[in-house]
Amino acid sequence: MQGSRVEILNEGGFRSDGRKQYELRDMTIDLAQQGQADGSVVVTHGLTQVMVSVFGPREAKMRSQTIHDRANINVEVNVAAFSTGDRRKRARGDKRILELAATIKSTFEPVVQTNLYPRSQIDVFVQVLQQDGGLLQACVNATTLALVNAGIPLLDFVCAVTGGVHSTSPLLDLTLLEENDLPNVTVAVMPKTGKVTLVTMETRLHVDRFEEIFRLAGEAGKIIHGEMKNAVRSRTTALVTAMGSAPRVGGGDTADKDGDDRMNEY
Amino acid sequence: MLSLSKAEKSYIQAGFLASPPSRADGRTLLDFRSVALETGIAPLANGSARLNIGRNTHGGGGGTEVVAAAKLEVESIDEDSDGRDGGRIMCTVSCSPSAYPYLASGALDDLQADLTSLLHQTLSHASLHPRNLGILQNKKSWLLNLDVLVLSDAGNVIDAIFMASRAALWDTHVPRTRGVEYKARKGVKGAEGGKGDMDVDEEVQSGFDTRVIPKATDFELPDYWDEGEVLDGRDRWPIGVTLNLESPAHFLDATAQEEAAAPLKLLLVFSFQDAGAAVIQGMRMLGPGELTSSNLKDLIKAGETYARDLFTALNAKLKDEDVRRNQKARERFELHR
Numbered sequence: 001m002q003g004s005r006v007e008i009l010n011e012g013g014f015r016s017d018g019r020k021q022y023e024l025r026d027m028t029i030d031l032a033q034q035g036q037a038d039g040s041v042v043v044t045h046g047l048t049q050v051m052v053s054v055f056g057p058r059e060a061k062m063r064s065q066t067i068h069d070r071a072n073i074n075v076e077v078n079v080a081a082f083s084t085g086d087r088r089k090r091a092r093g094d095k096r097i098l099e100l101a102a103t104i105k106s107t108f109e110p111v112v113q114t115n116l117y118p119r120s121q122i123d124v125f126v127q128v129l130q131q132d133g134g135l136l137q138a139c140v141n142a143t144t145l146a147l148v149n150a151g152i153p154l155l156d157f158v159c160a161v162t163g164g165v166h167s168t169s170p171l172l173d174l175t176l177l178e179e180n181d182l183p184n185v186t187v188a189v190m191p192k193t194g195k196v197t198l199v200t201m202e203t204r205l206h207v208d209r210f211e212e213i214f215r216l217a218g219e220a221g222k223i224i225h226g227e228m229k230n231a232v233r234s235r236t237t238a239l240v241t242a243m244g245s246a247p248r249v250g251g252g253d254t255a256d257k258d259g260d261d262r263m264n265e266y
Numbered sequence: 267m268l269s270l271s272k273a274e275k276s277y278i279q280a281g282f283l284a285s286p287p288s289r290a291d292g293r294t295l296l297d298f299r300s301v302a303l304e305t306g307i308a309p310l311a312n313g314s315a316r317l318n319i320g321r322n323t324h325g326g327g328g329g330t331e332v333v334a335a336a337k338l339e340v341e342s343i344d345e346d347s348d349g350r351d352g353g354r355i356m357c358t359v360s361c362s363p364s365a366y367p368y369l370a371s372g373a374l375d376d377l378q379a380d381l382t383s384l385l386h387q388t389l390s391h392a393s394l395h396p397r398n399l400g401i402l403q404n405k406k407s408w409l410l411n412l413d414v415l416v417l418s419d420a421g422n423v424i425d426a427i428f429m430a431s432r433a434a435l436w437d438t439h440v441p442r443t444r445g446v447e448y449k450a451r452k453g454v455k456g457a458e459g460g461k462g463d464m465d466v467d468e469e470v471q472s473g474f475d476t477r478v479i480p481k482a483t484d485f486e487l488p489d490y491w492d493e494g495e496v497l498d499g500r501d502r503w504p505i506g507v508t509l510n511l512e513s514p515a516h517f518l519d520a521t522a523q524e525e526a527a528a529p530l531k532l533l534l535v536f537s538f539q540d541a542g543a544a545v546i547q548g549m550r551m552l553g554p555g556e557l558t559s560s561n562l563k564d565l566i567k568a569g570e571t572y573a574r575d576l577f578t579a580l581n582a583k584l585k586d587e588d589v590r591r592n593q594k595a596r597e598r599f600e601l602h603r
Contacts, residue, residue, distance in 0.1 A: 033327025035418025037364055040327070047309075051417070053364035061370060076363050081413040082311045082335035089358065089413075092371070125364040127417065129333075130308065 008166045008178060016177055017046070024161070024173040024220060025134075029231035031149050037125075039150025043142040046175060047132035050139055052146040056122035065121070070114035072121045075101040077139070079128040101126070104139055107188055107198040113153040122152060133176035134162045136186045140198065141224060148232055158197055159224040160188035163217040165205060170213045172220050185210070187217035191225035194218065268526045278527035282512040289524070295517040296572065299329070301429070303580075305437040305587045311335035313438025313497070317430040319519065320420055331417040332426040334434035336497075338441070340401065341409045353399020353407040357386040359427060361416045385414065385427060388504065388535050388548040389435075396498035401443050401485050408440065410497075421521040424533055428506030429580060435503045436584050441494040445482025504537040504547045505580065507573045509565055511555065516565065518572060530555030532562075534569040538577050544570050 006016045013020055025046030034040035037053035044050075060066045065074070077097050081089045090097055104126065112122065124146065126139050140160035147154055162174045164184035174184050183205040188198035196218065205213075270278075281288045287295050299320035308314035314335040321329035341349035348354070359381035361374055369377070389412065399408040412434065414427050509516045512528040520528065535548035546566070551557065557565075 033322075035328065035331065035364055035420070036367060040364070053362075055364070055367045061368075078360070078362055080333070080335075080415055081358070081360075081411070082308045082314065082337055085310055087311075087337040087339060087411050087413070123363075123367065125362060127362050127364065127415075130310065 006177060008181060009169055009171065015171065017175055019173075021169055022172050022216070022220075024223065025175070027224065027227050029145060029228065031145065031231060031235040037146075037150070039146045039148070039152070041142050041145040041149055042129075043138055043145065044130075045134050045138050045141075045173065047130055048134050048138045049128075049130040050135070050142045051127040051129055052139070052142040053125045053127070054122065054143075054146040054150040054152065055125070056150070057117040057120040057152065058123075060119070060121035066119045069118050071112070071117035071119075073105055073108060073112060073114065073124065074121055075105040075108075075124045075126065075143075077101045077104070077126040077128070079131075083128050083131045100136065100139065103136065103198065103200065104143055107140055107158060108143060108147070111155050111158055111190065111197060112147065113155065116153060122147075131176065133174050133179045134186075136160065136200065137162050137173075137188075140188050141228065145228055145232070148228075149235075156190040156192045157225050157228055158188050159191055159221040159228065160186060160198065161217050161220040161224060162186045163213040163220070165209045165213055168209070170209070170216050172216060183209075185213060185217065187214060187221065189218050189221035191222045268522045270523060270526045274523070275527040278524055279512055282515050282517060282528065287515065287517075289517070290521070293519075295515060298519040298576075299521075303429075303433055303583050303587065305433055305584065306591055307333065308335045310337075311434075312338045312440070312494075313434045313436070315430050315433035315437055317426055317433065319422055319426050320521070328420060329418065330420045330423050330426045332423070332430040333415045333417060334427075334430035335413050335415075336434050336438040337411045337413070338408045338438075339411065340406055342406055343404055349407055349409070351400060351404050351407060352395070352397075353409065355390045355395070355399075355410045355412065357389050357412045357414070357431070358382050359385055359414045359416065362418075365416045365419045381414075381416075381424070381427065384424070384533075384548075384550065385412075385431065388428075388506075389431060391547065393545075394499060394502050394504070394537065394547065398440055398495065398498045402445055402482055405483070406485060410438070419522065421523075421525050422508060422519045425506050425508050425519070425576075428504065428535065429576070432503040432505060432580065433584060433587075435497060436500050437587075438497040439494040440497055441487055442489070442492060443485040444488050446484045446486050447482050448484070502537050502539055504535045505573045505577045506533060506535045506548075507569050507576060508533045509569055509572075511557070511565075516568070529553040532557070532565055532569070534566060534573065536570060536573040536577075538574065544574065 009015055028044045030042040034051065034053055037055055039054040040052065042049065042051045057071050060072060065072050077100050079090050079097060081087050124143055128135065137160040140158055144158045161172060162184055164171050164174045164178060164182035166182055171178060174182065183203035185199065185201040187196060189196050302318040302321055303315060305315045307316045316333045319330045341347055343349040343351055359378055361378050363374060366374055399410060401407055412431060414431060416423060509518065509532045510520045510524065510528050511530045511532060530553040533550040533552060534546065537545045537547045539545060
């Protein structure tokens, strides 16, 4: 029952899902509140969907894990059994999942300003809802946005993207099909400075090809940063307007003439 | 889960016993918060649903949110595997730590195990078993895995789990299969050689032999892209209703604070097979407290009415969802005409 063989990149320059070589997947960011989390977000990259909830900084659940001069970041990852094509129930102690959690934690330790909250804990709960490649990328991007949403001070955004090489052509933002077939690397950058906080690769790639894909992934990270900033800005604007404390534009705004008393009118 | 002070608890309890009874959000004792339901949210699953009770309006979050997904996989029936002729159902509930931010991971595992056993024992019962989960008699069958994920808990999570499970099972489609039989090819060298050596009587099909022996050894999907037929027993999947008891009153759809103030609960799971006939599929008393048997009788009677209302409302919404999704698909294909 196999269909025809799927081409990674055809002669017209199109990939299996219709994208061009350097085209990123559709990214949606939903910053609506989830449950009682201090900050939460649902991020999708194409068909990969990840939800992250952040609690904190708050009192640590286990005193033994507190650090005297900074906050402890605790990352827990939960992969839904229905997230992949074949159902696989992953126990919480699964090595792959623990590795993913540890990677996320070490990516954010130098970025979150933990020295501002000694002896407290920041909990990051990652829930994977759907997987179609780029899981670490989605988790890192979602964690950044959730931390921003929770109001936890960061040195900068952390934007991640995957890159791969198909014979000599570099590709960006790989789907599951492409990830399984091509050598691929995940790169996370802090866009303001261009510094890289995460590079992981589990496949083999020739060193000549690596430089190009590494550089491209870094640039793609900056594009993702643009998306994230827009989402945060529109969410904040909506909240501020809803609170009714948006700064009133002086002069030409007729609607305001009969509005609230202003302090300086007294 | 939540810890309230004694003053808060007594305030909430007094609210239930006052006349007229009052609750923090202004509902009556039997009012449910608004329930949002969407089916087909996990495209990789055979059936799925997402349910939210008490979400804040206007782009809100909060509320009790539960995702349920049913996934089918093929099982062989032999001595080593757990497969059973006619298929079987396995239910699992997992709780996201973001739903219970104050619980340690051990307590979270315990809660998951409790909810799993509750859901599994109720839904995998033989009286609810769907009839189209077999593939090849005594050889292969479908294993239906129902995974429920609790994303946030603002009270009344058990009712949410049962409603979401019912919705996901309603949405489940079983792929159509066709038995396949393998025949040795005629004209194979070995066969001819065999025949030449001996005079072998050919097997003649006797006219008196009316047995129908299914000879299929494997199966195939005639249409890979076909979603399949609807899972049998759609109307039988049960509805759970939790009656929170604050003697002599009882109330429905408790928020987290109300659950902490009135911890004694009676969970009733009803199945409405044909119009009119209600069957209790499960019953649990949860929390500290006691009930007399006459109390219990009255509560069961009341619970049946509430469950029936929930059942009717849920069915109407499920039918709406079916129409909405078929409508969307139809519109999409219309554009390509």
